[in-house]
Amino acid sequence: xxxxxxxxxxxxxxxxxxxxxxxxxxxxxxxxxxxxxxxxxxxxxxxxxxxxxxxxxxxxxxxxxxxxxxxxxxxxxxxxxxxxxxxxxxxxxxxxxxxxxxxxxxxxxxxxxxxxxxxxxxxxxxxxxxxxxxxxxxxxxxxxxxxxxxxxxxxxxxxxxxxxxxxxxxxxxxxxxxxxxxxxxxxxxxxxxxxxxxxxxxxxxxxxxxxxxxxxxxxxxxxxxxxxxxxxxxxxxxxxxxxxxxxxxxxxxxxxxxxxxxxxxxxxxxxxxxxxxxxxxxxxxxxxxxxxxxxx
Amino acid sequence: xxxxxxxxxxxxxxxxxxxxxxxxxxxxxxxxxxxxxxxxxxxxxxxxxxxxxxxxxxxxxxxxxxxxxxxxxxxxxxxxxxxxxxxxxxxxxxxxxxxxxxxxxxxxxxxxxxxxxxxxxxxxxxxxxxxxxxxxxxxxxxxxxxxxxxxxxxxxxxxxxxxxxxxxxxxxxxxxxxxxxxxxxxxxxxxxxxxxxxxxxxxxxxxxxxxxxxxxxxxxxxxxxxxxxxxxxxxxxxxxxxxxxxxxxxxxxxxxxxxxxxxxxxxxxxxxxxxxxxxxxxxxxxxxxxxxxxxxxxxxxxxxxx
Numbered sequence: 001x002x003x004x005x006x007x008x009x010x011x012x013x014x015x016x017x018x019x020x021x022x023x024x025x026x027x028x029x030x031x032x033x034x035x036x037x038x039x040x041x042x043x044x045x046x047x048x049x050x051x052x053x054x055x056x057x058x059x060x061x062x063x064x065x066x067x068x069x070x071x072x073x074x075x076x077x078x079x080x081x082x083x084x085x086x087x088x089x090x091x092x093x094x095x096x097x098x099x100x101x102x103x104x105x106x107x108x109x110x111x112x113x114x115x116x117x118x119x120x121x122x123x124x125x126x127x128x129x130x131x132x133x134x135x136x137x138x139x140x141x142x143x144x145x146x147x148x149x150x151x152x153x154x155x156x157x158x159x160x161x162x163x164x165x166x167x168x169x170x171x172x173x174x175x176x177x178x179x180x181x182x183x184x185x186x187x188x189x190x191x192x193x194x195x196x197x198x199x200x201x202x203x204x205x206x207x208x209x210x211x212x213x214x215x216x217x218x219x220x221x222x223x224x225x226x227x228x229x230x231x232x233x234x235x236x237x238x239x240x241x242x243x244x245x246x247x248x249x250x251x252x253x254x255x256x257x258x259x260x261x262x263x264x265x266x267x268x269x270x271x272x273x274x275x276x277x278x279x280x281x282x283x284x285x286x287x288x289x290x291x292x293x294x295x296x
Numbered sequence: 297x298x299x300x301x302x303x304x305x306x307x308x309x310x311x312x313x314x315x316x317x318x319x320x321x322x323x324x325x326x327x328x329x330x331x332x333x334x335x336x337x338x339x340x341x342x343x344x345x346x347x348x349x350x351x352x353x354x355x356x357x358x359x360x361x362x363x364x365x366x367x368x369x370x371x372x373x374x375x376x377x378x379x380x381x382x383x384x385x386x387x388x389x390x391x392x393x394x395x396x397x398x399x400x401x402x403x404x405x406x407x408x409x410x411x412x413x414x415x416x417x418x419x420x421x422x423x424x425x426x427x428x429x430x431x432x433x434x435x436x437x438x439x440x441x442x443x444x445x446x447x448x449x450x451x452x453x454x455x456x457x458x459x460x461x462x463x464x465x466x467x468x469x470x471x472x473x474x475x476x477x478x479x480x481x482x483x484x485x486x487x488x489x490x491x492x493x494x495x496x497x498x499x500x501x502x503x504x505x506x507x508x509x510x511x512x513x514x515x516x517x518x519x520x521x522x523x524x525x526x527x528x529x530x531x532x533x534x535x536x537x538x539x540x541x542x543x544x545x546x547x548x549x550x551x552x553x554x555x556x557x558x559x560x561x562x563x564x565x566x567x568x569x570x571x572x573x574x575x576x577x578x579x580x581x582x583x584x585x586x587x588x589x590x591x592x593x594x595x596x597x598x599x600x601x602x
Contacts, residue, residue: 010420013504017414020407021430024473028445029433035444046447092336095329102330108588109337112344115580117533119551120573123558124347127566133363135346141362168343228437231535235555249439249536256443257540269440280435 033273039266046260057267067268069243070251073159077247078226080163082219089170090215093177094203107178111171122235125165126152129236152237158244162232173218180214181207220283224276248272351375351571358566374571381557386572388546389553396467396549397531403472404527405520411474412482413508417494434476438536446540466541467534471527478523485519486512521590525583532580550576 015022040057042050061067096107113121128135129151140148149157188206197205208215230249233239239246252272256265350358351374352367379386415427449460460466493515494507502510513520538552545556554576557569 007421010418011422014414014418014420014423017418017504017508018411018426020472021411021474021476021479022426024407024470025430025433028470028473029436029441032441032444032448035448036441039444039447044447046450095333095336098326098329100326100329106333106337109340112581112584113340115529115584116577117535117551117580119533119535119554120576123554123569123573124343126558127350127570128343128346132361133359133566135342135363138363168340171340224435224437228439230439235558249437252439252442253536253540256446262443262447265443269443272437273440276435276437276440280432 036266036269039263040270042263042266044261044263044266046262050263053263057264060264061267061271066243066246066251070246070248073244073246074226074229074248077159077162077229078223080159081166082222082226084163085167085170085173085222086215086218088167089173090177092170092174093181094207096174096178097181107175110174113168114171116169118231119235121165121169122232125161125168126236129161129165152245153241155242155244158237158241162236162245165232176218177211177214180211184210216286217283220279223279227272227275347570347574350566351574353567355565355567371567374567375575378557378568378572378575381568383545384553384556384572385546386550386553386575389548389550392464392547393532393549393551396464397528399464399468400471400531401524401527403468404475404478405524407472407474408478408523409482409513409516409520410508412479412486413512415479416483416486417491417508417512418504430476430479434480442536442540449541461541462543462547464542464547467531467537475527478527481523481526482516482519485516489515518590521587525587525590528583529580 039050041052041054043053043056044050092110096103096110116124127133129137131137131148131150131153134151136151137148151157151161184207188210189202192202192206228249229247230253233245233247234250234253237245239250248268249272252265252268255261255268349365349367352370352372353374354367354369354371357364357367378384415423415430445466446461449466453460489512493511497507497511498504533551534549535551538549542548542552545553548556554569554572557572558564
């Protein structure tokens with residue numbers, strides 16, 4: 001009886017400390033998620049109360065070309081920006097993982113762009129990509145490219161332009177990789193080098209397997225992040241030209257706040273949630289694998 | 297890029313004798329690494345330089361073809377002009393941003409610390425389940441709850457008679473309920489504080505909240521500074537939140553207001569837009585340099601690796 005009593009007290013005391021988060025979790029996460037599930041089955045314009053319509057929104061979405069276009073653009077961006085960005089970030093991290101003079105300065109310089117708010121970097125790159133007066137085309141003309149692309153005004157170049165721009169903000173990822181690289185036990189390299197493994201082979205057989213958890217974690221977080229890309233295209237292109245940079249979250253935003261189709265937007269939100277859940281499950285499943293081998 | 301260094305190094309290795317191998321590889325490789333890093337550094341800095349240069353040009357100079365790299369003449373008053381725009385009340389936006397910053401940073405730091413204490417220092421049934429639940433909310437993207445949060449805040453305003461939409465409340469009130477990432481960070485730090493400290497205070501009759509407030513919190517200052525710093529930057533950067541919840545230009549934050557320097561019809565005054573951008577970026581960069589030590593020490597002590 002006394003034991004039970006003290007256990008109840010412990011739970012109550014614990015919950016008291018957790019209560020800010022618990023209340024916030026219910027009010028700002030759980031209820032909104034449940035609400036959006038309900039809205040996703042409704043016609044809801046904000047001006048009138050929601051009207052139940054069953055699966056109509058989901059049916060419409062499946063046949064909505066703009067939805068597929070936005071989802072496709074998001075996937076294309078993820079496929080271009082993530083693997084390339086990962087290679088670049090990993091490469092830079094490896095360069096920084098060497099004992100050389102001026103390392104702190106290099107690291108700071110590479111990290112600096114990560115401190116720039118998205119809206120400000122969007123403005124800056126809008127100017128850099130300016131077809132006539134932008135620094136990029138000025139530079140391209142200077143090295144002899146007669147007709148440099150129009151970048152954000154050209155359907156073929158708008159998406160590559162955004163991908164190129166994403167590399168500028170890579171400093172954050174570099175720092176995460178760098179931390180991962182510094183965790184790789186030195187003995188592994190020593191053993192490999194005694195066995196006569198070249199630097200390239202050491203990277204392939206020691207470095208990459210050791211930091212593969214970090215790589216995979218970054219990949220999953222990267223995909224989830226890509227699903228949220230909004231401010232950059234919203235400010236720079238408005239999704240254009242010809243919807244070539246129209247992203248998933250932009251279409252969700254437009255449905256909700258430009259067309260007041262809150263039910264339709266909620267259906268999109270739930271599809272986004274399911275994608276994120278699937279990706280997170282994938283990450284958790286894979287983490288079981290890598291926790292196993294890093295423990296050896 | 298990544299495979300160039302080792303390639304180069306191994307070519308050198310193959311070319312040189314076994315005895316001199318290490319030495320040659322060291323020097324050649326190091327020089328090559330420096331060259332690459334300088335190149336990458338220039339690429340990272342060039343956009344900043346172009347922004348600064350444009351921000352000091354005259355309107356004519358920004359549209360001149362071909363553009364010059366250095367501004368001539370240098371027009372310092374662009375920065376003053378940013379504050380004198382008709383469509384852009386930069387001073388008011390600075391004030392708005394700071395109000396949200398103060399309320400949001402205080403709220404998230406305090407509430408996250410309380411919750412983190414519960415997760416780190418108290419043992420009770422159900423704690424681990426709740427902890428996993430909390431961690432999983434870190435993955436939840438804002439757009440997923442954006443629509444229903446909007447209608448929830450709208451309903452709250454109608455129901456209580458006190459408006460939420462079109463005010464700063466949706467941007468800072470949720471911060472007072474802890475944020476998963478910060479709770480996690482602080483919990484990791486609290487775990488490293490020896491339990492003997494709280495035990496002896498408990499024997500002295502100190503309440504649990506007293507232990508948290510008087511013993512743990514003062515010890516956690518470096519970690520709290522990191523959390524406050526991260527929270528500050530997150531609010532400083534936020535674009536979608538203010539875009540959804542704020543309606544009138546008088547309420548805008550700096551990041552949201554930048555758009556008012558842009559002209560959708562073309563003919564943007566690039567020198568002013570760049571000057572405004574510099575002003576928006578500067579506080580974040582200054583804060584980073586001022587707090588770099590706190591930043592790095594805090595991250596090291598909390599043991600966060602990504």
